[in-house]
Amino acid sequence: MEQLGIKPVSIRDASKISDVALESELVFDSLGGPVASNILQLMAPGAMFFAYGLLTGQAIQLDTKPRAHYRRFHLRDSLARMSAEVWQHKFSHIWRLLSEVDMPNYQVFPSQDWRQAVERALCPSGQKVLLDFTLA
Secondary structure (H helix, E strand, O other): OHHHOOOOOOOOOHHHHHHHHHHOOEEEEOOOHHHHHHHHHHOOOOOEEEEOOOOOOOOOOOOOOOOOEEEEOOHHHHHOOOOHHHHHHHHHHHHHHHHHOOOOOEEEEEHHHHHHHHHHHHOOOOOEEEEEOOOO
16 A cells, blocks of 8 residues: 555554644545544645544544645435435435446556546546556
8 A cells, every 4th residue: 555655554653643644635534533633633735635434433623724625525414414214215216227327437547556546537527537456
């Protein structure tokens, strides 16, 4: 992972987390809670922080507005406004439709080419991209 520019850091190593947060341009966080809050507060202006989970069971709490861009992607935010019966019905409908549709064009990138994949994904008319971690 490190050869790909991805830095795995133990949740128990607060010092290392802080060091990496200071130099990170892009963070994908599935934890939430105090660790995510700390990372977001330490990131540089213009960096991107994507929150997509709450594995700690705790929300991100911020004392001040972060300098980094904060984006949240939690399906449960939308689902919370619906009854279980309604969202299950909607998903049931979506699954039927997916089986009838040709998937859009996409391009597969080996995982070590993740930077190029991100660049392609950011192009307004670019293809969808997939990272394949089995390709070397």
